Amino acid sequence: WDQWYPEAARITSLMGAEILFYPTAIGWATSQDPATNTEQYGAWQTIQRSHAVANGVHVVSVNRVGMEQNGAMQFWGGSFVSNPFGSILYQGTHDQEEIKVIDIDLSKTDHYRTHWPFLRDRRIDSYDPITKRYVDES
Template structure:
């Protein structure tokens, strides 16, 4: 297919997992009724963003994948003939947890999972306490409507992750996200941070010639105001859609996958890559001596 309708669900969350899942299912249905073919949810949409603290009780929020949430998502995917990209807290086995995104095809079948590779550890974002780094590598999923690449939140700052996923054949990059401002932070810093966040992801679109879809949450949780601002850019970084910073919104935006051939032909970054010169990228840092 050339043109694909992308549904983005930007929502706030509460402490009750069942409530969050039910609201997400309703919003997926809303997106489907608006014509969405692929719907992406924000990072860890079934709960509050629990990584604001190091608390062993929060491990009880995790679940198997496939599991109860993917079962519910598979049912609605099949009912509405839509692909669903869903970020969940995965319990792999006792004492081993991942930040994971499941992909459900339009017939309700479970296509597989991607485990977040880059794990942050900052005040209010203590993800290393909870998540083991991904060990599945970068992934693409051949869905009914497009071959999608999935990365998660902190992954979005790394051009290497976007490049590898694009080289694996992704036609669209999806970034489920949970990121926000400290409520005490000044407006100038807030603006600078949001602009950097959007710019780096639009740069991935330009460098790889494919659309980027980034979905964030909204609402205030534990001293953080999640900044929303979910957006979609085309393969040359132009904004096709941007959500508000402080409101829930379910939106459907059409993208044209055929544009990638145009952008990659006229701006042949893939052609001109000097793959013979990139071996140093695997080093942590390059010391002069």
């Protein structure tokens, strides 16, 4: 669930991470509309790729495949690896178990972070509201 929130990715990157790993078990109810399923998968991949770009890190998102709950829940698979520009380096299938070894060139991490210096240019003086559950809270 934490993979949907930007704060954990940012903090981990600030602590020196060059790769974020997101092991996942996410899917959809088979009774849902297929178009909704496609949109959900797209949103999941987009948020992970956004973490890569915003933090200058590679992202490895691993998701399971298969059915549970007597066929009512289908895990959508689609594991992928993204570089710090959000480009997909590897895209897994949606219905088959796979084991892949993907080479990631960490020597280019500084290049990405220098080209798009999001970590350097943060406006930390304006972040106080994010420490509250709701901004209007005292």
